[in-house]
Amino acid sequence: MxxxxxxxxxxxxxxxxxxxxxxxxxxxxxxxxxxxxxxxxxTPLPRGFQGEPTGDATLVSEVENVLGSKHWHHVSAAKIDGDDVTWGGVGADENTEFEIGSITKTFTAALFADAINRGEIDEDTRLGDVWPDLDGDVAEVTLASTAMQRSGLPRLGPVVSFRDGLANLLSGYLHTDPYRGTAADLIDSLQDVDVGEKEPKYSNFAFGLLGQALATVTGSTYGDLVRDRITEPLGMASTYVPESPEGLSHGYTASGLSAAPWTMGGMSPAGAIRSTTHDLSIWLKATADGTAPGAKAAAPRENFDESDRIGWAWLTTTDRSPNLTWHNGGTGGYGSYLGFDAKTRQGVIVLADSAIGVDDAADLISSDSPEAYRAQYPGARAGDGL
CATH class of the missing domain: 1.10.1220 (Arc Repressor Mutant)
Structure with a gap:
């Protein structure tokens, strides 16, 4: 005009x-x-972490070196070596609460493995067995396929209403939680889902459904399952699934702007848990030594991509020295990484309240150089999956 x-x-x-x-x-x-x-x-300029250093100065320096200077705010890290845990942070310590994003999926996968062990379900339980009103291809999707990221379900589910679709669209500009639907909305949306090829494909939608399927089968809620079956038995007092954003701390976008907390509604099993490096060190060690409820979820079962195999949620590298079993996470205001090697009993956790990937934390205990890999496995090629 x-x-x-x-x-x-x-x-x-x-x-x-x-x-x-x-x-x-x-x-x-x-x-x-x-x-x-x-x-x-x-928009703040890229900068190092802000605040007073806490804990071990050497670990803090190592974390800052591997992560570099970006739009950071605060960070908390833990380095595990057998029974010993070293803490370090900037503007945060081992008891500071963070959103852990998709590391939540390791808890959901553990609940799945634990439910199998309890005889409540089995690997071949289908979505149609959990919700009998479903029909068609979606009813035939197994819980094991959702846990192993090869269900054929889309990365994100269908929009359940115009209001939710608008809120989702605006969330990217307003830096708010894009997940507004309830557990009932999530389940109802299955009627509108097309199932694709059963090939490795990361899906938040699938893990939201897996967690809600477990809640339905057990007559509980996802948050109660996490508390009753994992965090209370392990003594993880600062780990929980929030029900409301009220009173929660917030993080920052990748460009340094304030971002609202995510509670994710019915999609909470895909990424809503809040925790601390102290509690996640308990989770890491118990999963690595097999004493955590549902610890067998971490065992690799199939190839996922060129450099990883997948168990239930957990990924295991095939081209590092040593190889790590790991998961990362990212929400609108937080980034997270957790990885361990069960053979060496080493592990690392990094939580940051900025929406920036912290996967380079793996370099604190493992190398991705071909030379280091060949030195550990003489005669092997990177990708052999040792």
Whole structure:
């Protein structure tokens, strides 16, 4: 509309053929400069972690070196060597609470393995067995396939209403929780899902369904299952599934802006747990030594991609020295990584309240160089899956 009006005005003013265009150009340039200046004012520059260092200074230095200078705020890390745990952080310590994002999936997978052990379900239990009203291909999807990220379900489920679709769209601009639907909404959305090929494909939707299927089978809620079957038995007092964002700490976007907490509604089994490096060190050690409820979920079962095999949620590298069993996480305001090698009994945890990947934390206990891999496994090739 504006383009057409401007063109008409130019053709109707032959006595000033050049004055309007330069003036508009200057105004546009000034507007662009002002907008850029305002953006710079509200967007912090990349920087190192903020706040006072805590814990072990050497570990803090190692973490800062591997993660580099980005739009960081605070970080908490733990390095495990057998029974020994070293803590370190900046602006946070081992008891500071963070969103752990998709590391939540390791808890959901453990609940799945534990439910099998209790005889409540088996690996071949289908979504249609849990919710008998389902029909078609989606009813035939097994819980094991959702746990192993090869269910054929999409990465994200269908939008359940116009309001939720609008909220999801705006969340990217307002930095709010994009997951608004309830557990009932999630289950109802299965009626509109097309099932694709049963090949490795990461799906938050599948893990949301897995957790809610376990809640349905046990007559509980996902949050209660996490508490009753994992965190209370292991003494993880600071790990929980939030029911409301009220009173929760918030993180920051990858560009350094404030981001609202995520509680994720019915999708909470895919990524809503909040925890600390202290509690996750308990989780890591108990999973690594097989004493955690559902610890067998970590055992690799199938190839996932060129460099990882997958168990139930947990991934295991095939090209590092040593190879690590791991999972990472990311929400609108947080990044997380947890990995361990059961043979060496080493592990690492890094939690940050910035929506930036912290996967490089793996380098604190493992190398991805081909030379290091061949030195550990003489005659082997990276990718052999040792």
């Amino acid at each position: 504006d383009i057409g009006t401007d063109a008409l005005h130019a053709s109707a003013s032959p006595s000033h053929p050049r004055s309007a265009t330069p003036r508009r150009g200057i105004i546009a340039i000034i507007a662009a400069v002002v907008a850029a200046a305002l953006l710079l004012l509200i």
